[in-house]
Amino acid sequence: MSGTYLGMPAFPAAAATSTRDTRLRANLRRATHTIRDKRATAVAELDDWPLLRAAGAAVKDRTLRHLDHYLEQAEAAVTAAGGRVHWAADAEEANRIVTELVRATGEREVVKVKSMATQEIGLNDALERAGIRAYETDLAELIVQLGDDLPSHILVPAIHRDRAEIRDIFAGAMADWGRPAPEGLTDDPRALAEAARLHLREKFLRARVGISGANFLVAETGTLVVVESEGNGRMCLTLPETLISVVGIEKVVPTWQDLEVYLQLLPRSSTAERMNPYTSTWTGTTDRDGPRSFHLVLLDNGRTDTLADTVGRQALRCIRCSACLNVCPVYERAGGHAYGSAYPGPIGAVLTPQLRGVQSDLDASLPYASTLCGACYDVCPVAIDIPEILVHLRERVVEGGPVTIRGTRTTIRPAKGHALERAALRTAGWTLDHPGVLRAAQRLGSRTRRFHPRRLPGPGRAWSDTRDLPTLPAESFRDWWRRTRESDHQEGKAP
Numbered sequence: 001m002s003g004t005y006l007g008m009p010a011f012p013a014a015a016a017t018s019t020r021d022t023r024l025r026a027n028l029r030r031a032t033h034t035i036r037d038k039r040a041t042a043v044a045e046l047d048d049w050p051l052l053r054a055a056g057a058a059v060k061d062r063t064l065r066h067l068d069h070y071l072e073q074a075e076a077a078v079t080a081a082g083g084r085v086h087w088a089a090d091a092e093e094a095n096r097i098v099t100e101l102v103r104a105t106g107e108r109e110v111v112k113v114k115s116m117a118t119q120e121i122g123l124n125d126a127l128e129r130a131g132i133r134a135y136e137t138d139l140a141e142l143i144v145q146l147g148d149d150l151p152s153h154i155l156v157p158a159i160h161r162d163r164a165e166i167r168d169i170f171a172g173a174m175a176d177w178g179r180p181a182p183e184g185l186t187d188d189p190r191a192l193a194e195a196a197r198l199h200l201r202e203k204f205l206r207a208r209v210g211i212s213g214a215n216f217l218v219a220e221t222g223t224l225v226v227v228e229s230e231g232n233g234r235m236c237l238t239l240p241e242t243l244i245s246v247v248g249i250e251k252v253v254p255t256w257q258d259l260e261v262y263l264q265l266l267p268r269s270s271t272a273e274r275m276n277p278y279t280s281t282w283t284g285t286t287d288r289d290g291p292r293s294f295h296l297v298l299l300d301n302g303r304t305d306t307l308a309d310t311v312g313r314q315a316l317r318c319i320r321c322s323a324c325l326n327v328c329p330v331y332e333r334a335g336g337h338a339y340g341s342a343y344p345g346p347i348g349a350v351l352t353p354q355l356r357g358v359q360s361d362l363d364a365s366l367p368y369a370s371t372l373c374g375a376c377y378d379v380c381p382v383a384i385d386i387p388e389i390l391v392h393l394r395e396r397v398v399e400g401g402p403v404t405i406r407g408t409r410t411t412i413r414p415a416k417g418h419a420l421e422r423a424a425l426r427t428a429g430w431t432l433d434h435p436g437v438l439r440a441a442q443r444l445g446s447r448t449r450r451f452h453p454r455r456l457p458g459p460g461r462a463w464s465d466t467r468d469l470p471t472l473p474a475e476s477f478r479d480w481w482r483r484t485r486e487s488d489h490q491e492g493k494a495p
């Protein structure tokens, strides 16, 4: 697999391939069921979870309503603490800024903390084109990188790999990237972790530039926060002389008191832990402690456009816990690569089409990558109503309509291939608006019900192959009402 999602097919085509991969399905099933069960136990320990969840949603909503204010406050605080803030409108600009910052140091290597934002903008490829090698240091990201693969899960990017595959990847590829895997490496988890530790240690000690994302940005002090389980993040954030953090503008929270809510919601929802093993915070630069130069790249890349949509903006509350992926029946079977984006699963199905638009076949297919069962909403720690956004985006795909692109209100055309669906919905809408026509259609349907096919012809065949078409009743509800209740009225029996 190449290191980019560009050119990937629409979700149904990609999922048709991945669902036939029995090893992938077994790996995903085992991993997602384990995490989801642990999460349920960790969440059940807190009596006030519903209140915490409501607080998490409310703080994010308030922050998003005043995002300009909090971002400016954060910029002033970061600058006052000795950091430098750069604003990036899109992926290209963010990649250019980071590349120039690394070049200015004279270095040709960087170490990276796992970061969804840098995955979203394809930073590693951009650095590679500029002759700079980026080393991923998170264990799962390392597996993905050494395997010339793509992440398939927000929290566990190599969730689709089992231990035997990881052993083969380490044994085959570590030598090309630095210290080779130990002789006779087995697939014992401790042996694999030790091999990764030895491989990464020389990179940590050599690196002079670190690149990170952040889970949160506290506006009142300009403090960035990364939570993690392995300690590799702490090494990247403290050892290099230059630290560059690429952070989506929606990551800002107003105060430390607000942060307290998310530091409870996030670990229980993601790793089923009461708190994260490592919580690193950094504010600008400090003499003789940590990086001597700090740059914060604030990334928009479609976020203000998303903010302009009153339904879809809920997706910007996301704290990337991945709980929705672990309960999603579609993700469990299709796997993360089928979503063609750094953001797979239910959150990817609503976030990616908003960040990238719905013009491509892939992006237009994502709002349909769901059964609308609602499990994602039930587990989301910030109460994002993902099913509501999915339906909202499906309407956009089918009908087109007004959206904001790069801050300008514009009207987009319906996606290709939905003409039949659009015609059917318009016909249904018109019929429901005309009671006489609706009544006639119901009667016709009832009287001809014996002749209705059990399977739909043409493009409807795939749909009806796996579903039973409903049998129409002999009499419509309207006719039944008229026949039974109207005569009651006339005889004075009914109120």
Ligand code: SF4
Pocket (backbone or CB within 6 Å): 154, 269, 317, 318, 319, 320, 321, 322, 323, 324, 325, 347, 376, 379, 380, 381, 382, 383, 384
């Ligand atoms: S949408 Fe909710 S459940 Fe899914 S990753 Fe984001 S915060 Fe977690």
